[in-house]
Amino acid sequence: MRTNLTQSEITSYRENGFVVIEDFLTADELARWREAVDEAVAQRGRRKLVRQESKDGWEDRDDNSFVENIFVQRINLWMDNDKMRQLMFNPELGKMAADLAGVDGIRIWHDQALFKPPWGNPTAWHLDNPYWSFYSRNAISIWVALDDSTLENGCLYFMPGTHKSATYDNVPIGENIGDLFTVYEDWADKPTVAAPMKAGSCSFHNGLIAHGAGANMTPGWRRAMTCAYMPDGSTFNGTQNVLPNAYFKELTKGDVIDNDKYVPLIYPHD
Numbered sequence: 001m002r003t004n005l006t007q008s009e010i011t012s013y014r015e016n017g018f019v020v021i022e023d024f025l026t027a028d029e030l031a032r033w034r035e036a037v038d039e040a041v042a043q044r045g046r047r048k049l050v051r052q053e054s055k056d057g058w059e060d061r062d063d064n065s066f067v068e069n070i071f072v073q074r075i076n077l078w079m080d081n082d083k084m085r086q087l088m089f090n091p092e093l094g095k096m097a098a099d100l101a102g103v104d105g106i107r108i109w110h111d112q113a114l115f116k117p118p119w120g121n122p123t124a125w126h127l128d129n130p131y132w133s134f135y136s137r138n139a140i141s142i143w144v145a146l147d148d149s150t151l152e153n154g155c156l157y158f159m160p161g162t163h164k165s166a167t168y169d170n171v172p173i174g175e176n177i178g179d180l181f182t183v184y185e186d187w188a189d190k191p192t193v194a195a196p197m198k199a200g201s202c203s204f205h206n207g208l209i210a211h212g213a214g215a216n217m218t219p220g221w222r223r224a225m226t227c228a229y230m231p232d233g234s235t236f237n238g239t240q241n242v243l244p245n246a247y248f249k250e251l252t253k254g255d256v257i258d259n260d261k262y263v264p265l266i267y268p269h270d
């Protein structure tokens with residue numbers, strides 16, 4: 001794993017809100033990631049989340065709806081698969097996220113496999129952090145390409161710099177890919193950048209950057225493994241997302257979200 005970041009990668013991340021790290025995994029590591037993710041996704045069956053007592057609507061609807069055909073989404077695989085736990089708890093990943101974000105400590109908010117199926121619908125432009133139960137301008141995600149992700153099969157797209165002016169307004173990932181720009185009208189004519197990646201490369205993106213992914217115009221899968229990170233010390237904002245209801249009910253707005261059982265501190269690691 002190429003975990004050493006150059007100063008120019010850090011500068012580019014801070015300026016643009018994303019950075020692509022080519023050849024992040026070696027061929028052997030890529031094989032291990034693919035095996036672990038495929039196993040964990042298969043074991044999970046049709047459940048998006050481990051615990052169904054969390055927010056409603058987390059079961060795959062299998063109804064051929066537009067939204068269900070954007071991607072197969074399986075969240076927090078670290079919780080029910082040992083191989084995924086080992087991959088996701090790697091403190092070197094946490095250190096990369098912390099160094100890019102410019103924070104001292106990193107917790108896993110949630111991991112998620114995102115497999116865009118053959119002929120999968122595009123992922124509408126959106127921001128990530130406003131969906132989550134904490135607000136932070138330093139939230140960050142890694143997105144690891146498990147297959148070559150291309151202009152043809154639904155690679156990521158970013159709108160550079162938007163993390164700087166984003167508020168916490170957002171849209172759901174729905175059918176109209178440009179809905180975000182009815183909320184952020186000032187962004188409507190900004191340039192976008194495609195981020196195709198070879199399998200084993202990865203990107204990091206800020207939780208407030210505008211991003212999405214294209215349609216899959218091919219008969220193959222576009223598999224990705226991602227993890228969203230929460231800066232240590234982040235506080236509860238009242239929004240439910242992936243926290244188990246029992247923990248969610250214990251929290252009051254402003255409380256630090258620091259229960260290692262659900263949001264493990266992966267860096268610094270003791």
Ligand SMILES: O=C(O)CCC(=O)C(=O)O
Pocket residue numbers: 071114116123128141143211212213224226
């Ligand atoms: O993989 C995709 O289609 C979307 C990914 C995304 O939105 C994310 O990782 O935050």
Ligand SMILES: [Fe+2]
Pocket residue numbers: 126127128211
């Ligand atoms: Fe996203």
